[in-house]
Amino acid sequence: MILETFPVGPLACNCTLMGDEEAGDAIVIDPGDEVGRIHRRLTELGLKLKQILVTHAHIDHVGGALKLKKLTGASIFLNENDLPLLKMMDSQAAWLGVQAPETASPDESLTDGLAVGLDRYPAKAIHTPGHTQGSICLHFASMKLLAAGDTLFAGSIGRTDLPGGDFDQIIDSLHSRILALPDETRVLPGHGPGTTIGEERRSNPFLQIQGREN
Numbered sequence: 150m151i152l153e154t155f156p157v158g159p160l161a162c163n164c165t166l167m168g169d170e171e172a173g174d175a176i177v178i179d180p181g182d183e184v185g186r187i188h189r190r191l192t193e194l195g196l197k198l199k200q201i202l203v204t205h206a207h208i209d210h211v212g213g214a215l216k217l218k219k220l221t222g223a224s225i226f227l228n229e230n231d232l233p234l235l236k237m238m239d240s241q242a243a244w245l246g247v248q249a250p251e252t253a254s255p256d257e258s259l260t261d262g263l264a265v266g267l268d269r270y271p272a273k274a275i276h277t278p279g280h281t282q283g284s285i286c287l288h289f290a291s292m293k294l295l296a297a298g299d300t301l302f303a304g305s306i307g308r309t310d311l312p313g314g315d316f317d318q319i320i321d322s323l324h325s326r327i328l329a330l331p332d333e334t335r336v337l338p339g340h341g342p343g344t345t346i347g348e349e350r351r352s353n354p355f356l357q358i359q360g361r362e363n
């Protein structure tokens with residue numbers, strides 16, 4: 150299998166390309182920017198892109214999705230609760246002082262429990278609101294791998310001070326959904342180095358905080 154994660158764009162969003170060289174297909178997670186580079190890599194590897202999976206609608210994660218779709222014909226998956234953020238692309242671009250990328254509504258909502266990914270490398274979406282209302286993580290259970298978007302980082306968690314953010318909610322999401330995963334699960338965060346669930350359970354200061362009572 151092919152699994153490549155590389156930072157794209159000025160905010161260094163981790164873009165992940167996962168491919169099955171036997172089947173000749175691939176998925177891309179969070180093509181925030183540098184679509185030419187992502188597309189070149191798919192071409193070099195001879196892989197047909199099946200799905201564009203977006204963990205949330207912040208510009209640094211979703212910015213290149215439509216361009217990549219136009220180049221490859223792949224469908225875009227994004228949780229519907231982030232549609233308001235997607236419609237705010239002009240303001241998001243203004244925060245960064247960059248030009249707003251063209252966006253379009255996703256082809257399918259990346260709802261909780263939705264099965265996505267490749268035949269041999271399937272994933273399930275886990276809705277983890279808090280960083281944004283539509284934030285999701287992708288769990289590749291058979292590979293013991295989690296693409297966490299901006300919900301969980303090595304030693305930190307996603308910021309909750311932007312529109313749609315909610316600190317209590319991200320803490321709840323982490324405790325109820327993410328810490329339920331086995332310790333050996335490798336985590337690919339939306340920014341920065343990789344980690345594991347076990348390492349974060351032990352040492353991430355934010356995971357020592359209990360969520361609100363439900």
Ligand SMILES: [Zn+2]
Binds near residue numbers: 205207299
């Ligand atoms: Zn974000």
